[in-house]
Amino acid sequence: MSSGKEISYPTDLKYAATHEWVRVEGDTATVGISDYAQDALGDIVFVELPVVGMELRAKSGFGVVESVKAASDVFMPVGGSISATNDELANAPETVNADAFGAGWMIKISPFNADDLAKLMDAATYKSKIESGEIH
């Protein structure tokens, strides 16, 4: 599936079936899209993010990631209030391809609904579901 590179699945993160990852630090959840997702999308050319202060429920769309070929929605892995967005992505959307789990983060949610975390997958489950084709 990859373009010669191994897809990475950091074990300190939680994953949604729609390919977003969550990193929890205190009462803040940082969200981006997985390495698998950025690889599947290919060259990312545009990222549309919500305004800070917006309240969104889990599974509702918070933005759009566009590659050369297509526009894809990205969804809230956990509900809560958007406390920050990664404005760097406006000028450098390719950062999502280069560093999906780091500089390619998209939003911070704070406070977030901790109950929603239970519905997310750990890295091993997410990886196995992708490899078995259960999610794609």
Added chain:
Amino acid sequence: MDLKRTPLYETHRALGAKMVEFGGWEMPVQYKGILDEHRVVRTAAGLFDIDHMGQVRVTGPEALAYLNFLLSANFTDMAISTAKYAVMCYSDGTCVDDTFVYRFSDEWMVVINAGNRDKDIVWMRAQSAGWNVTLEDVSDEFYMLAFQGPLAEEILQKVEPFDLSAIRYHQAREFQIDGQRGILARTGYTGEDGFELFVPASHGKHVWDAILEAGKDKGVLPIGLGARDSLRFEARFALYGHEIDANTTPLEAGLGWACDLNKNFIGRDALLKQKLEGVKRKLVGFEMLERGIARGGYEISVDGRSVGTVTSGMPAPTLEKNIGLGYVPPELAKIGTEFDVIIRGKPARARVVKTPFYANRARGK
């Protein structure tokens, strides 16, 4: 439905391709990345597996008359070993498919789109009733490859014994490879100079490997369908299912140049009527003035009123602009006219611009 695979499927996987479904086929959409692949074709050369395309051989005493009846272009004065673009229309003037027709000394070959192959062949056979012609689906006899880009001739010359510079734009040459017939033509779908090759099916991988090897030091890459689409889009080549389909006519799509309304062909009367009355919509190219990327299927509107539809849209890699093609009423087709494209419920301003977005260097050859 089981997807069909070309014989190079495993080769593509080994090259790191991502595979997608296209027209019933599982094809590489990208290897290294669409942007890199697109740039390589514009600046060096790239190799495409297009074996999903179909080829129909037409022979018989009435082959010429039949093709003149079946297709929009006039083949009467066409030279031997040349290729010509033509649209296959229904009697109401809408499009069955778009095709490339090759003339050889004792046969014709019609190249058709992968997704339309079965439908086209049924249609072509049905229309052949009463004509003294033989139609053969030779898609499996030939392996079809494209090698496109400004360095295509120089690199391909390393593996071809005959003089490629003698093959001009839209000319073809037949050759023998291990006693089997092959065809090489200066044609393409990228807006660059380059060639399309029809090699014996058994030689597909051999020729693929030989071209990649010959172009290694020039940065040649295998190119997937993603860049094939962005390249054809910048050069404003129609893609069936987007710019043309069974609801659009070649006149609306700006393909009137491929239609000889002075001869009788299926759809001619409807097109003649449409020409006399004036088309109700026209395909135009536009550039986004506001942030946002237009995509096929998005609505075009003026003052909140829907007036048309985007057929293809994307960030054009060579132009580094967000551009699109779409149908609008003729009064909105003039260059400089502004309208809105509705992107996720919100209007974004766009302006009609000249097409092709990227000037077709191949045509000068």
